[in-house]
Amino acid sequence: MPQITKASIGRFVARQGILIAFVLFMVGFTFANQRFLAPENVMGVIRSSAILGVMALGVTFVVISGNLDLSVGSMMSFSTIVVLDLHDKLGPTLAIPAMFAMTLCLGAIIGFLVGYLKLNSLIVTLGMLSAIHGLTLTYSGGKNMDIVDKEGTWFSVFGQGDALGVPVPILMFLGLAALLGIVLAKTPFGRKIYAVGGNGVAATFSGIRRPRVILSCYLISAFCVATAGLLQASRSLGSQNTVGQGLELEVLAAVILGGASLLGGSGTIFKTVIGVLILGFIQNGLLLVGLQFYAQYVVTWVIIILAVWLDIAAKRGKLLSPIA
């Protein structure tokens, strides 16, 4: 019989902490509110997590390559506003590709600065967070954006439609997750991302063009953000120009919750999807037990801290250590 000691409990909590916390939360919520596990509520949580989830898929690529992307929130606002504006000017068929192209340009700028000029990704994307926010406000003239003819457009299909009885946002989230999951796990490109994030110098010494890999990761992140912007715009057919504000932290929380290390080189798309769902259920549960919506910001931060702490604790095998 294995001995149960204080140290072994500590190790277990360190390794499985996120899951333990999640199970405790779920049990607590279920007792507190019967509706928590009702099918409508579960479907609702997944549906409302879809936009955040799509963004988290892209950020997973960036984090595995050893970098950060804090610009995704304000980039999502940009995509949403642009596609809504162009919808009335060009029609949806042209507006969507035009919006994707513009968003990818932003991703390319970040990828160039981080990959080729080797600037610190925290600084670059924090700066881009602010710069893109300014860009969005300039573009919209500070006003909110609305589609004029809300009834007569097929554009609403992405955010509001159903296919085979499943909401389109969920299908797009899971479809994109499957596609990107395969890219990451099975292709040479995916392998190179892990190598660059795990040890960039060794990757270079193996002939991998590190700048190109990093640029590609930011392009994938921008593509995901554009998709999220499309879903957001299509769902509401109108938007404030700060719609994505603060999402960057939630996205990062989901990715870290899934177990991707901020040091790079580890994480999977599947785990990120789990992280997104955990975050979604916790936020939903807190609402159901009657916590104010705004308390979520605090909770998200607590979850990030907990996840980062447990990530480090799992590496050193105990919760507290005198050395890092």
Place this chain on the structure above:
Amino acid sequence: MTRQTQSAETANSKPVLRLEGIVKTFPGVRALDGVSFDVVPGEVHALMGENGAGKSTLMKVLGGIYQPDEGRILVGEQAVVMTSPLQAKSKGIVFIHQELSLANELTVAENVYLGELPRKSFGRVDWQKLYAQTNEILAKLKVGFNAKTRVGDLSIANQQMVEIARALTVDAKAVIFDEPTASLTDAEKVVLFDVIADLQAQGVGIIYISHRMEEIFKITDRISVLRDGQYRGTLVTDQTNEDEVTQLMIGRKLDLSRNASHHELGKVAIEVRGLSCGGLFQDVSFEVREGEVLGFYGLVGAGRTEIAETLFGLREPTAGQILVRGEEVHIHSPSDAIARGISLVPEDRKEQGLVLTMSCRDNMTLPQVEDLKAGPFVAEGAEIAIFDKYRDSLDIRTPGWRQLVGNLSGGNQQKIVIGKWLSMHPSVLIVDEPTRGIDVGSKAVIHELIRDLAAQGYAVIVISSEMPEVLHVSDRIAAMYSGKLMRTFSSEEVSEDGLIQAISGLSSDKVAA
């Protein structure tokens, strides 16, 4: 075959530190199995053993990080129980670690007294006293910097002196050096050895852990050997030789004799003409034939690694030509070099050679992952086939291809890197410091492997700072000094004296390759 030899001289003085029958077991492993030895005042006592022999565990027991299951530690006459490195220090047992742990932004004095700065009233630091005390210690070490110097501005060797100064703030009875010369130049080693001699003269007992035989025989009085956690005996340095020590360490005899090729050499695989790279190296010319090993020997900073990095596309040459199989090539990146058939097994295995978070297989196939495709996906079957092939031919010991490379021993890690490049079938294989940080047993295997590769027709360039190694594996030896190729020795011409003269810049008769 435990042997114990003690000279009359050392038997007379009372030991400053004595270990008696230390046993330490971990689940499934008997890491230390009855280790006993002692250190007398004024003695340099070498502790040797292959990686995994138990040296680190023993040091952790001494430093109080592990508690021994059996046996005792005596400081002077008194049995002690160590609970932490700080407590060991208060008993006069001080460690100089291989990896320096200094605060670069602070001054020398602040580092020396880190955590125990002299205080005045209200907790203010007594700077005057701090600097005075530090300078007093520095004077003993005869170093060329003072207490107010910022540690980050010092060379690695001088930073090590700061560590030593830290040790001298207490009344040290025994000082333990762990691979102290790993990153020092020859000149810096001389200074370190002087300091050790001074400590010796003051009656301090010294434990000196090192893999380097030359140093061991130069400065130590006795040598204790561990193998597989067991104490294998203590030899008096004057009365033994390298062969005997090696045998004790690995339990068999090691052949380190010269080893020139007997097979026919093929075509010229790579030729370098007048290659220069800024101030790093100038006008270097040489050629390597298929089936030949060209050794590059010289001091750290002589430009050897920089030549390798230039050939591998990590640096841009400022002048000169590189010809692979008679054809001039222009190399701007490692992927260019790889495409031209040039491979580099880099100097720093963990930083440059491997992605420690990836599996053995994924590391081995990394440079060709783009070519191993089945449709859009990585052909995992082909990858496993490559891994299996080189695991067998290089005798890589790993539970399987899924094993993370970070969990392998140094020798096996190095074989993964070598396998990675062999699987690319290179025209030229450059190996930079192939056995750095690898234990003696695995070293011999790597040397044999390099000779084998030459016999199979590979053109190999070996860069090494260890003369026995470069003599053992090379057909010809290029001696570098301060960015210049001084002379290329054929296997008939080469002598230890000639090599030393050439790498010290003494030989002027430069012979083109």
